Amino acid sequence: xxxxxxxxxxxxxxxxxxxxxxxxxxxxxxxxxxxxxxxxxxxxxxxxxxxxxxxxxxxxxxxxxxxxxxxxxxxxxxxxxxxxxxxxxxxxxxxxxxxxxxxxxxxxxxxxxxxxxxxxxxxxxxxxxxxxxxxxxxxxxxxxxxxxxxxxxxxxxxxxxxxxxxxxxxxxxxxxxxxxxxxxxxxxxxxxxxxxxxxxxxxxxxxxxxxxxxxxxxxxxxxxxxxxxxxxxxxxxxxxxxxxxxxxxxxxxxxxxxxx
Amino acid sequence: xxxxxxxxxxxxxxxxxxxxxxxxxxxxxxxxxxxxxxxxxxxxxxxxxxxxxxxxxxxxxxxxxxxxxxxxxxxxxxxxxxxxxxxxxxxxxxxxxxxxxxxxxxxxxxxxxxxxxxxxxxxxxxxxxxxxxxxxxxxxxxxxxxxxxxxxxxxxxxxxxxxxxxxxxxxxxxxxxxxxxxxxxxxxxxxxxxxxxxxxxxxxxxxxxxxxxxxxxxxxxxxxxxxxxxxxxxxxxxxxxxxxxxxxxxxxxxxxxxxxxxxxxxxxxxxxxxxxxxxxxxxxxxxxxxxxxxxxxx
Numbered sequence: 001x002x003x004x005x006x007x008x009x010x011x012x013x014x015x016x017x018x019x020x021x022x023x024x025x026x027x028x029x030x031x032x033x034x035x036x037x038x039x040x041x042x043x044x045x046x047x048x049x050x051x052x053x054x055x056x057x058x059x060x061x062x063x064x065x066x067x068x069x070x071x072x073x074x075x076x077x078x079x080x081x082x083x084x085x086x087x088x089x090x091x092x093x094x095x096x097x098x099x100x101x102x103x104x105x106x107x108x109x110x111x112x113x114x115x116x117x118x119x120x121x122x123x124x125x126x127x128x129x130x131x132x133x134x135x136x137x138x139x140x141x142x143x144x145x146x147x148x149x150x151x152x153x154x155x156x157x158x159x160x161x162x163x164x165x166x167x168x169x170x171x172x173x174x175x176x177x178x179x180x181x182x183x184x185x186x187x188x189x190x191x192x193x194x195x196x197x198x199x200x201x202x203x204x205x206x207x208x209x210x211x212x213x214x215x216x217x218x219x220x221x222x223x224x225x226x227x228x229x230x231x232x233x234x235x236x237x238x239x240x241x242x243x244x245x246x247x248x249x250x251x252x253x254x255x256x257x258x259x260x
Numbered sequence: 261x262x263x264x265x266x267x268x269x270x271x272x273x274x275x276x277x278x279x280x281x282x283x284x285x286x287x288x289x290x291x292x293x294x295x296x297x298x299x300x301x302x303x304x305x306x307x308x309x310x311x312x313x314x315x316x317x318x319x320x321x322x323x324x325x326x327x328x329x330x331x332x333x334x335x336x337x338x339x340x341x342x343x344x345x346x347x348x349x350x351x352x353x354x355x356x357x358x359x360x361x362x363x364x365x366x367x368x369x370x371x372x373x374x375x376x377x378x379x380x381x382x383x384x385x386x387x388x389x390x391x392x393x394x395x396x397x398x399x400x401x402x403x404x405x406x407x408x409x410x411x412x413x414x415x416x417x418x419x420x421x422x423x424x425x426x427x428x429x430x431x432x433x434x435x436x437x438x439x440x441x442x443x444x445x446x447x448x449x450x451x452x453x454x455x456x457x458x459x460x461x462x463x464x465x466x467x468x469x470x471x472x473x474x475x476x477x478x479x480x481x482x483x484x485x486x487x488x489x490x491x492x493x494x495x496x497x498x499x500x501x502x503x504x505x506x507x508x509x510x511x512x513x514x515x516x517x518x519x520x521x522x523x524x525x526x527x528x529x530x531x532x533x534x535x536x537x538x539x540x541x542x543x544x545x546x547x548x549x550x551x552x553x554x555x556x557x558x
Contacts, residue, residue: 050470071474074469074472074473074474074477075472075474076472077470077471077472078471078472078473079472080472082470082471084470086463086466086467086470087467088463088464088467089463090276090460099467099468099471100471102262102265103468103471103472103473103477104472105262107262107264108264108265108268111265147471
């Protein structure tokens with residue numbers, strides 16, 4: 001589970017996120033759709049425990065990150081699949097993906113199998129063994145995505161997963177993301193790609209819009225998006241009222257939601 | 261990161277960039293080789309000094325006009341001096357017999373064999389107790405004997421020992437200089453091998469940080485790899501020293517005509533300590549040289 005309560009972030013004197021509250025339960029996909037400079041990347045970094053908010057609390061797997069010691073943060077991070085473009089250029093795609101699984105303490109044989117499985121699912125069998133430096137931008141993006149999804153971490157945070165990908169790859173990514181959620185992961189996906197957001201929503205994902213650091217439509221700039229299990233997905237569809245809890249049975253009390 | 265994964269990474273690194281690991285192992289090997297050679301050289305010189313100190317003695321040659329009473333009294337006085345192990349009177353016949361024996365074994369100076377009896381003077385031979393101060397005591401005793409009535413000449417058999425001590429002093433300085441130079445060279449080589457591809461390793465640390473690796477986990481492969489390289493280098497150097505040491509001792513005994521009593525190589529515990537120390541030094545240097553993102557130090 002990923003949950004943000006009233007999260008605000010600043011960069012210098014500029015507020016890039018303001019009072020953002022949302023929640024993604026296990027087995028669900030939440031698409032945060034927004035344009036350039038809307039605060040998606042900061043939101044993802046905060047949700048993935050790679051950045052610390054100025055205000056508000058972040059919960060991952062029922063743990064309040066603000067309560068954790070600094071030394072404990074790596075153990076939380078390794079269980080959140082986070083899409084970041086930074087790769088090891090000299091290593092192969094397979095090695096890059098294996099590394100993410102190995103950091104979690106998996107056996108070497110298991111990491112190899114899992115990395116190969118995810119890369120194959122994203123159509124990268126042919127370039128598994130090539131150094132990342134020799135791959136195209138799209139292939140690098142897929143390797144980075146495979147690294148985030150490998151090992152099916154309990155929480156997955158994807159920042160612009162379709163950047164540099166063609167339509168065929170976007171469709172494949174949508175399938176893999178949905179499959180990851182179906183295996184029990186809570187997936188938070190930030191994208192500016194309208195078509196991809198629609199594709200995910202068509203597959204049952206919930207969708208919210210982020211604009212200028214605020215979840216759109218919130219009366220106070222704060223919207224608690226409490227996502228229901230698939231059975232109640234309808235209640236949390238993009239048509240839901242922004243600024244109010246969407247989907248009752250999410251474990252987030254409505255009163256608290258309204259209170260920001 | 262598990263140890264197994266760290267070892268795998270070290271193996272990959274060694275295959276991709278063997279130069280760095282070889283340089284590290286080689287630097288430690290040179291350091292151990294020079295340090296070990298200096299330590300063994302020190303042991304050998306102590307053995308040589310010990311062998312020479314066994315034979316420190318002073319010979320006082322007596323004039324022909326001395327009587328037996330005075331000689332006996334001198335023998336008694338000398339025998340009571342501190343540091344004197346044995347005092348004995350050597351008659352001219354015995355001195356001649358010794359001279360003949362020595363010249364016979366050396367196969368030279370046949371003319372000495374025809375020296376007539378009584379040509380050599382009567383003497384007193386004073387053997388000193390072995391020890392590091394034996395040469396100084398012999399010189400002091402010789403100076404005192406020169407002032408004794410009836411003593412015409414005094415020989416203190418300490419030349420070899422004094423020369424050895426001066427050589428040993430020079431040797432110690434040379435060994436220290438060589439050790440300091442090789443240590444500086446080795447450290448420079450180690451720093452180079454650990455500092456290569458700094459940008460690449462920083463990028464790796466950054467990626468590992470993003471993936472949720474702990475600072476210790478980021479440094480584990482660097483520490484283990486450098487420790488293993490240093491251990492291999494030290495083991496190689498000690499093996500070389502072990503192979504060369506008996507030959508060096510045999511050559512020295514033959515050239516110096518001494519029996520050194522079989523000076524021993526490093527004891528197993530000393531070898532184990534040297535290996536552990538080398539591995540630890542390598543591991544610590546490798547650990548410290550492994551970059552960690554700012555603010556994430558272990």
